[in-house]
Amino acid sequence: MTTKYNRLFSLSLLHEYFKDGINRALALKPDANTKRILGNGKMLFKSLGNNAVVLFKADSDRTSPFIDLGPDIVFRFYLTTEGSDAFFNITKLDTANNYVVGNKLYFTNNPAQASADPESPEVLTHTLLDRAFTKLFTYSFSLGTTHTKTKFKMADSEGNLVSVGKDAAGNDLPTILNLTRDDSKQFHQQVDVRNKVSGVYTITITNDSGATILREETVLIDDQSTGQGILGIVDIKYNTATGHMYGATEYYRLRFERKTAFWKYLVVNKTKSLNLSDPTTNLSIEDSPSGGGPPYANVDFNLEGTEPHTSIKVKGYDTVVFKSSDKIPSFEEPKLNVKLVLKPSDQVMVEHLSNPPANTVEKENGGDIEKEIFVFI
Structure with missing residues (x-):
């Protein structure tokens, strides 16, 4: 059989x-x-x-x-x-x-x-x-308070307090330990749970009376x-x-879920035939009406600062900065038909502007996550 x-x-x-x-x-x-x-x-x-x-x-x-x-x-x-x-x-x-x-x-x-x-x-x-953490580690922390003495305890995923080591006689340490701040205003507690199962634990720091939680972290303790x-x-x-x-x-x-972020285009003028300081012309970034199709939607790309930007230059070249009006989702297939256009002639300078690569460096700006794309013309 x-x-x-x-x-x-x-x-x-x-x-x-x-x-x-x-x-x-x-x-x-x-x-x-x-x-x-x-x-x-x-x-x-x-x-x-x-x-x-x-x-x-x-x-x-x-x-x-x-x-x-x-x-x-x-x-x-x-x-x-x-x-x-x-x-x-x-x-x-x-x-x-x-x-x-x-x-x-x-x-x-x-x-x-x-x-x-x-x-x-x-x-x-x-x-x-x-x-x-691994199963043997030192838990160190500081507090933005004046406390010099605290209590330390650690619980497993079921809420049961666990001993985090043994004393010199080989007995389990109490499940609630007293900590004293050192001269560098740090607290330290060695944790040795090599005899415990790997898993999710909660570390809680309270004031000396145990009445007020000062710090709490949920941690993964596993050697791998x-x-x-x-x-x-x-x-x-x-x-x-x-x-x-x-x-x-x-x-x-x-x-x-896919991540979303604001796109920021930095258009770098390397050509001598285009004067970004000319008030009779200006650059614009235009999205297609459909936004490129699902999961994309139509967004505006708004000029940031002046044209050219007064404080941003790339390798010494004048630069114009545009930022999307909304977050754009990350997706394997690119967002198409985002055009760089010269106004008022509507001359298309770039038919399909690049999307940010998947491994691009993200920046946080005023709470917004931004992905930068450099466009050289």
Whole structure:
């Protein structure tokens, strides 16, 4: 009799930036504990295009698992990418909090909302974890207050306080620790949780009485998560309450939204035949009525400053600056028919202005995220 494997769950990755929805630089990799679960449970992990699947070996009835691991299991995967700069430039990562360098993405399912419909998978959206640490680290911080004494505590994802090390006698440290500010106005606490499971923890700093929270961070503690190219983790959870383990195949989807930004064109005049200081002529950037088609829309490009700009020159050349009136989405296919026009003659200087490359350096200007495109004429 041939061995039969049944599909436990399927997890697809969808990115709006790509026309086909597939970001081939993204991958899911099981962590060490999940590898053990897969091995002990006679399971297979396979990546098929933009889908990752976990299959279990079936028993002789071809339905039940050959090895039953029970109803309470967590499968954890690292979300990795090649070329992280490009990923950050095309992906909206802000949630209720703005993404900052050092944040990690955390995805997890809700077992009560599991979907057995491949056409309507449970969509997993991310939360932001403040930082990632290995299992042995020193937590250092400063406060913008006059406090010289604080209390430190750390809780697991279920809210249970955990000891962060042992004393000289080998006993667990108290779950609430007293910290004293040093001469450099810093607080420090060594955290050693090498005997604890990897995962998401919350570190809370309160005043000396414990009544007021002064600082709180949600962190990922995992020896591999600080590695280059690791964006975050994905947890797929099964529990007794829902009883879905080894049931109908469940379908999940990680969905990444495309990033939007203002476009700023810097038109650099290298030609001697065009005098930007001539008041009888001026440059204009015009979008097509359709804006180039979905997902693009028509936008105006407004002159910033004067023509030429009084304070911006590129390599000594006069420069004219235009900024889009609205944010423009990042998309694999370019926005076409954005023209550089000389007025009042309506002479088209450039038929199709370039789009910002995916790996362009972004700038923040007055709270706006801008992508610069240089146009030399």
